[in-house]
Amino acid sequence: MCAKIHYIAPNIYCCGAGTAADTEKTTDMLSSNLTIFSMNSGRNPRVVMAVNIIQDMLFRYHGMIGANLILGGVDCTGSHLYTVGPYGSMDKVPYLAMGSGDLAAMGILEDRFKVNMDLEQAKALVSDAIQAGIMCDLGSGNNIDLCVITKEGVDYIRPHKESPYNYKRQAKYKYKSGTTPILTKTVNKLELDLVQETVQMMETSASS
Amino acid sequence: MDRHHPYSQVNGVSTGTTILAVKFNGGVIIGSDSRASMGESYVSSKTINKLIQVHDRIFCCIAGSLADAQAVTKMAKFQLSFHSIQMESPPLVKAAASIMRELCYSNKEELRAGFITAGWDRKKGPQIYVVSLGGMLLSQPFTIGGSGSTYIYGYVDAKFKPDMTLEEATQFSTNALALAMGRDNVSGGVVHLVVITEAGVKHIVVPGDELPKFHDE
Numbered sequence: 239m240c241a242k243i244h245y246i247a248p249n250i251y252c253c254g255a256g257t258a259a260d261t262e263k264t265t266d267m268l269s270s271n272l273t274i275f276s277m278n279s280g281r282n283p284r285v286v287m288a289v290n291i292i293q294d295m296l297f298r299y300h301g302m303i304g305a306n307l308i309l310g311g312v313d314c315t316g317s318h319l320y321t322v323g324p325y326g327s328m329d330k331v332p333y334l335a336m337g338s339g340d341l342a343a344m345g346i347l348e349d350r351f352k353v354n355m356d357l358e359q360a361k362a363l364v365s366d367a368i369q370a371g372i373m374c375d376l377g378s379g380n381n382i383d384l385c386v387i388t389k390e391g392v393d394y395i396r397p398h399k400e401s402p403y404n405y406k407r408q409a410k411y412k413y414k415s416g417t418t419p420i421l422t423k424t425v426n427k428l429e430l431d432l433v434q435e436t437v438q439m440m441e442t443s444a445s446s
Numbered sequence: 447m448d449r450h451h452p453y454s455q456v457n458g459v460s461t462g463t464t465i466l467a468v469k470f471n472g473g474v475i476i477g478s479d480s481r482a483s484m485g486e487s488y489v490s491s492k493t494i495n496k497l498i499q500v501h502d503r504i505f506c507c508i509a510g511s512l513a514d515a516q517a518v519t520k521m522a523k524f525q526l527s528f529h530s531i532q533m534e535s536p537p538l539v540k541a542a543a544s545i546m547r548e549l550c551y552s553n554k555e556e557l558r559a560g561f562i563t564a565g566w567d568r569k570k571g572p573q574i575y576v577v578s579l580g581g582m583l584l585s586q587p588f589t590i591g592g593s594g595s596t597y598i599y600g601y602v603d604a605k606f607k608p609d610m611t612l613e614e615a616t617q618f619s620t621n622a623l624a625l626a627m628g629r630d631n632v633s634g635g636v637v638h639l640v641v642i643t644e645a646g647v648k649h650i651v652v653p654g655d656e657l658p659k660f661h662d663e
Contacts, residue, residue, distance in 0.1 A: 297517045324458060329490075
């Protein structure tokens with residue numbers, strides 16, 4: 239099952255929509271970048287730094303990297319949520335939905351978002367918003383994953399809610415050899431002419 | 447995301463916008479709306495910041511492609527701060543505008559963003575510079591920009607007076623932005639104003655319900 243919440247740093251996670259390969263690799267590169275920075279500077283990375291790096295990279299590629307990202311995390315300056323678009327635009331937001339189901343999810347978020355909600359309310363809101371996306375968008379489906387990031391740590395809930403539709407095979411689909419009868423068999427020999435032959439000696443001696 | 451903007455000239459998020467800057471007695475006011483759109487029909491943000499601070503007393507208003515504008519202002523902020531350290535003094539508004547112009551002109555094929563650079567410096571006081579799409583640099587006592595500006599040229603031409611007081615200039619800017627936001631579908635949200643004077647920088651936000659109303663509302 240696809241994991242769409244990517245690890246960036248111990249305190250920063252990123253949801254990726256758009257081209258899956260692009261979101262995967264971009265977040266991977268960002269994560270490596272920030273790890274090296276942490277080792278060099280001895281500091282935990284800040285969310286705004288991750289945003290700046292990603293924004294520069296995506297802008298350089300002029301929208302060719304189809305990554306719509308929502309970055310969230312908690313650092314020494316507080317908790318932050320940012321969105322970065324494929325062309326390199328960024329926005330700091332209190333709540334956001336992206337992807338093919340964004341309009342469906344946004345409806346739920348716009349209706350019930352309140353400043354300073356408590357954790358359970360927020361989890362229910364996000365879960366319901368994703369559920370709306372799953373129900374109303376053909377490109378979204380299956381389970382709901384949540385990632386809760388606080389100053390104390392990260393709670394990666396995978397899955398938060400499983401899809402009620404389980405895939406269990408109803409019958410055996412493997413057929414015995416000989417199930418399909420062969421009616422006729424003809425063998426056509428291909429006439430091949432040798433056009434050119436070249437021999438190149440390889441250097442296999444141990445001296446170099 | 448492509449389904450949001452099938453016919454849009456700007457790819458990605460655009461600040462179809464209204465921005466303005468007005469010189470008054472002692473400073474400069476810059477203002478903008480707060481809407482970012484994708485295509486002509488989806489509002490991707492109701493609270494986008496289009497007044498970017500590039501130095502202590504110098505701001506840039508952005509219009510056009512959000513990604514391009516943010517990239518250019520980031521580069522300009524860096525170059526300006528480097529220039530300021532080298533000169534060991536706060537940069538001139540003209541220097542900031544020139545940096546923006548250089549970036550816009552050299553990359554005019556790839557970029558689709560226009561700017562209004564405004565601020566205060568010791569040498570010439572409050573100034574406003576327009577850096578347009580292709581990289582033209584022009585200094586003006588007041589200026590309007592963005593897609594919503596077309597609806598308020600009449601208003602600003604009729605109502606602008608040189609050397610207004612701060613209150614008059616604030617009212618002028620708020621009215622102009624409210625009128626533009628009322629007619630342009632890709633401008634909206636709240637009105638952001640920044641007042642830049644020798645003393646400092648003040649940010650004023652006028653929420654939608656406190657905007658001036660006109661005869662037809």
